[in-house]
Amino acid sequence: MQEHLLLQVQTSRAQVHQELKEREDVEKELGLVKGWIQDTRGLLLSPTADLDSLLQELEVFISRRQSVERMTELQQSKYQDLQSGLPSEISMQLAEVALALGSAEDQVTLLLELSRLQDIEAKLKSISDKLENKAGDLKEAKEETKSLCEECESCGCSLAELGVAVQEFGEQNPLLCKQLGDAVAKLTELQLHTAQQARDRVNRLKKAEKQVEEYQSMKKFILGWIEKAEALISGNIIWNSASQLQEQIRAHQSLLRECRGLHGDLEVMGEREAQLADVLKTEGWSQQVKHLSRCTEELQQSAKTRLQSLQDAAKDMLRLEAEVKNLHAAVDQIQVTLASPDLNKLSLREQLTQRQHLLVEMESFKQQVAAVQRCQSALRLPEEVVASLPICRTAQTLQQEASQLQHTTIQQCNILQEVYSHQ
Structure with a gap:
């Protein structure tokens, strides 16, 4: 009888030691998790935390949470087999760690979403800045604007997806949802403004395309007249007879008739240059107009002088x-x-x-x-x-x-x- 009692005592003592050791292991593991959570909060509060680091931490949080959940299930199952309730100190520690993990995981999720929003905001600001830039070439400007419109549309799609995700997230985290929702709404407003800015630029470029076409058409005509005038004025006068002089007089008169509208064309070219300066780099265009104006004026004067000489010679002849x-x-x-x-x-x-x-x-x-x-x-x-x-x-x-x-x-x-x- 004594041997039986002694055996029971020894068994109970071993069970107690085993229980104490298991509790110590659980508490030790929970302590490590608490310490890790504390250390991780420092990273979450760091302004230098990048997206990759946050993603890695989120994976670790999920792994830790799953580990604590398994630990909780094991402890509950063990004490259920012993027909006893989970000790309150262990239950409280498990619940405390689970709550801390959940809170930290929510914070990481929030930071991840805010990081994505920051990326979208930076991209929208970059698009807006580029839309205000002037291109050196109309074709280049149209291609760049098309690309920026596509980027802006992509940002809009990302914001729409985030809006849906925030709503789903908000069912479990209403407070975090409001913070994220406000950020998404603010960015959506910025995206709509940037999209309108892009549409305005597209319209300005369409108008500019017509203006450039008009400018180049007038420039082509003026350059053609200059080439014709230079060829006529640089040629030798044939003085042999009155009839030949009359032919040359008619050629000079025709040249001068053609140049009557050139002054108006040059004025319009100057106006187009001023209008196009809104979307294109036209610094050299103004000098171009001045050069063409100077050339046409000089050639016109030379043609008038030669015409007078020809007319005088023809009368005398x-x-x-x-x-x-x-x-x-x-x-x-x-x-x-x-x-x-x-x-x-x-x-x-x-x-x-x-x-x-x-x-x-x-x-x-x-x-x-x-x-x-x-x-x-x-x-x-x-x-x-x-x-x-x-x-x-x-x-x-x-x-x-x-x-x-x-x-x-x-x-x-x-x-x-x-x-x-x-x-």
Whole structure:
């Protein structure tokens, strides 16, 4: 009987020692978890905590919580088998640790969501800043704006997903839900503002596309006129005849007619440059307009000066050509008369009278030659050009022919008079 009692005491003592040891192990494990929670709170409060660190901590929290839940189940199962209740000190410690883990896990979840919101906020601010930037090229600006619109839309989708997640989260954590909900609402408002900003930029770029097209069209026309004007003005003037001068006059007049609208085009180009400065970098455009304006003004003035020279030369050439034509007609008429077979059929007396009459007519040669020389000296042409003009060579030839005709006719009259006096 004593041996049986002794065995029971020994068994109970062993059970007590085992129970104490198990309780010590549980308390030790719970102490480690409490210490870990305390250490982790320091990380959660750190301003340098990044998203990857928070995600790692969340995984550890979940693992720790599951471990404590298993520990609680094991302790409850053990004391249920012993037909006893879970000791209050262990129950309180398990509940305290579970509550602390749950609270810390909620905090990590909140920080994770806030971190995502901070990322979205940073992205939206970056999009907004880029939308205000000016591009150097319209095509580049359109492509960038399209990309920014897509990014903004993506932020909107992320916020919508977060909004749903916050609602689900709020069923268990109403206080944290309000904080997250306010942050999501604030960011949603920012996203809507940024989306409107993007739409406004798209509309401005569409308007700018038309303005750039107008600017480039006017620029192309002006550059074409400048090229045409430079080719015309740099070309040599052909002074040979009034008709050739008239052709060149018409070319210069046509050029000047075409440039009448250039001043207005340049003003419009300046206006377009000012309007496009809202979305594009147009620093060089203003200088471009000034350069084109200066070139067109200089070329226009040069064309006017050349036109005046051509018109003066054409007037002088027309007068010279008319006088040369008159002299040419007079010389031809005398030559035809002198060469007529009918003249030689006349009597000596009649031939003499006829030639003497022609000599009287030839006196007009002097006036006609003088008129030609006056017109020739009055030509408003470069001196080096006058000597080589075909009309001037023709005038010189006609003067020589007129002089030769007079000389020949005088000789013929002298011969005829001498022959007639000896009859």
